[in-house]
Amino acid sequence: MRTSRLRHSHVELALHRLRSGEGRPLLLLHGLGERSPAAVPSEAAPWPGPVFALDFTGHGESSMPRGGGYTCEQLMGDADTALAALGPATVMGRGLGAYVALLLAGARPADVRGAILRDGLGLAGGGPAPLTPQVVFANPASHGAPDGHALAELARDVRPPDYATAFLRQAHELSGLDHPVVVCARERPDWLVAVLQELDTEPMTAEAAIALYAAVC
Amino acid sequence: MKPSLEIDRSDWTDEERAAAAFPGARRPDRRRFVETHGLRLAVSEWGDERAEPLLLAHGGFDFAGTYDGLAPRLADAGYRVLSWDQRGHGDSDHADLYSWDADVRDVLAVLDSVTQAPMAVIGHSKGGAILTHLIQAMPHRVRAFVNIDGIPTHRPPPDVADHDRTRLLARELSGWLDARRSAATRVRKPGTLPELAQRRQRMNPRLSLDWLRYLATIGGRKDADGWRWKIDPVLRPGGFGPHRATWDLRRFASLPVPLLGILATEPEPMGWGTDPAELEPYLPESAHLVSVEGAGHFVHIEQPDRVAGMILEFLGTAA
Numbered sequence: 001m002r003t004s005r006l007r008h009s010h011v012e013l014a015l016h017r018l019r020s021g022e023g024r025p026l027l028l029l030h031g032l033g034e035r036s037p038a039a040v041p042s043e044a045a046p047w048p049g050p051v052f053a054l055d056f057t058g059h060g061e062s063s064m065p066r067g068g069g070y071t072c073e074q075l076m077g078d079a080d081t082a083l084a085a086l087g088p089a090t091v092m093g094r095g096l097g098a099y100v101a102l103l104l105a106g107a108r109p110a111d112v113r114g115a116i117l118r119d120g121l122g123l124a125g126g127g128p129a130p131l132t133p134q135v136v137f138a139n140p141a142s143h144g145a146p147d148g149h150a151l152a153e154l155a156r157d158v159r160p161p162d163y164a165t166a167f168l169r170q171a172h173e174l175s176g177l178d179h180p181v182v183v184c185a186r187e188r189p190d191w192l193v194a195v196l197q198e199l200d201t202e203p204m205t206a207e208a209a210i211a212l213y214a215a216v217c
Numbered sequence: 218m219k220p221s222l223e224i225d226r227s228d229w230t231d232e233e234r235a236a237a238a239f240p241g242a243r244r245p246d247r248r249r250f251v252e253t254h255g256l257r258l259a260v261s262e263w264g265d266e267r268a269e270p271l272l273l274a275h276g277g278f279d280f281a282g283t284y285d286g287l288a289p290r291l292a293d294a295g296y297r298v299l300s301w302d303q304r305g306h307g308d309s310d311h312a313d314l315y316s317w318d319a320d321v322r323d324v325l326a327v328l329d330s331v332t333q334a335p336m337a338v339i340g341h342s343k344g345g346a347i348l349t350h351l352i353q354a355m356p357h358r359v360r361a362f363v364n365i366d367g368i369p370t371h372r373p374p375p376d377v378a379d380h381d382r383t384r385l386l387a388r389e390l391s392g393w394l395d396a397r398r399s400a401a402t403r404v405r406k407p408g409t410l411p412e413l414a415q416r417r418q419r420m421n422p423r424l425s426l427d428w429l430r431y432l433a434t435i436g437g438r439k440d441a442d443g444w445r446w447k448i449d450p451v452l453r454p455g456g457f458g459p460h461r462a463t464w465d466l467r468r469f470a471s472l473p474v475p476l477l478g479i480l481a482t483e484p485e486p487m488g489w490g491t492d493p494a495e496l497e498p499y500l501p502e503s504a505h506l507v508s509v510e511g512a513g514h515f516v517h518i519e520q521p522d523r524v525a526g527m528i529l530e531f532l533g534t535a536a
Contacts, residue, residue: 009451010312066256066313067256071458073457073458107391108394133350133468135351138254153316173383
């Protein structure tokens with residue numbers, strides 16, 4: 001495994017190459033509080049090209065920001081930084097990483113060649129609308145990755161269904177792919193229900209999703 | 218190195234020294250840092266340290282020095298007036314990340330540095346919105362709230378077809394991501410003080426160049442190649458996200474403290490275009506809403522005496 005350090009604004013991100021190879025890369029995005037796997041996960045093994053995994057800000061080997069301030073839009077910027085280094089890629093995200101993969105598929109429709117949304121921690125975020133206002137604190141005893149602020153703040157990140165589908169529509173209109181986004185997740189928060197309603201593919205297994213995008217030029 | 222909030226004017230020209238004075242404006246009596254989770258926030262104070270404290274929250278892309286007109290007027294009426302530069306703004310640290318939750322946590326750190334007792338709070342624009350959130354989360358920390366042109370409003374989306382809207386959003390998103398890709402190395406363009414003032418006047422067209430030059434001597438820094446605004450170059454106006462003003466508006470009626478809303482009437486680029494008639498049904502019944510004729514979004518800068526008078530009448534004499 002080789003790790004590159006990428007700069008996203010004030011943060012240094014760790015992008016791990018889990019497997020080298022020719023062709024379009026597969027980029028893995030982990031869930032909330034997780035980190036990149038040390039090796040290619042079995043469901044991604046059939047991917048024909050190289051496999052990379054990104055540690056989000058405040059997770060794994062990426063740098064620890066001072067004073068929190070996490071949003072999923074910022075993490076979309078993390079993933080976009082990886083995309084800038086890799087070129088066009090297929091993105092497979094777990095939980096929080098699945099939501100970020102959807103945002104990125106809509107924001108970079110030419111460069112995300114398929115987004116695979118999987119179960120994982122942080123899939124629901126803070127729900128479809130804000131809860132009672134709160135001052136969000138991290139566990140004062142926590143130190144090191146994952147950042148306590150990330151756990152506290154991203155568990156409240158609001159995900160309105162029509163916000164999620166705005167990104168999906170962009171991916172549909174601008175990616176040129178028949179199926180820019182596929183869902184493998186069994187958990188169904190409101191935003192994902194809305195996404196599924198606008199997809200013309202049924203939920204599928206991760207293996208099937210990998211095969212689908214491996215065949216896309 | 219010990220952090221300092223002193224301004225080194227040794228290399229300033231006579232014109233630059235002259236620009237650092239403005240009629241009716243007064244720099245804070247004291248400045249200090251509050252540290253929160255490793256981040257330093259620059260706090261400014263006007264008035265007697267033993268007097269009743271009162272907090273001012275500035276708007277987006279501003280800094281505490283934009284209260285150099287209003288704050289001394291409140292301090293002279295007997296208050297200990299506090300303000301702080303929000304993360305990334307003014308003399309506070311440039312943060313690694315920026316978010317609503319972080320700004321609200323930061324303001325609580327400033328309050329904690331002064332008192333646990335309920336305090337009167339005043340916020341302009343984004344500062345008003347941050348305080349609205351704080352009051353809802355921690356009602357026991359606030360005794361009264363003055364919101365200066367920072368009450369959310371319900372603006373209908375522009376009348377564009379769905380596919381056009383998709384393309385508009387796509388442009389906004391790729392523009393935002395492109396800016397983030399280059400953010401690590403971005404520096405602001407240097408200029409002379411008058412140039413900084415002229416650039417700012419595009420967003421603040423109703424404010425005089427003399428005032429904006431004065432602000433540039435505080436919110437700007439002189440380097441070997443010229444003056445630059447201190448604000449983190451990563452911050453850009455606009456932006457996008459899941460947040461909706463209507464969510465805030467619907468909760469407004471539940472605000473548990475006396476509320477004075479001061480609204481601008483003249484439209485301008487940074488203004489929120491709040492319509493008082495539309496707002497009224499969302500406010501607490503006891504709220505006072507005042508529209509200031511002939512004033513824009515920076516009503517407290519355009520008419521500091523009038524706004525200070527309204528605030529003092531509403532809050533009463535300092536305890």
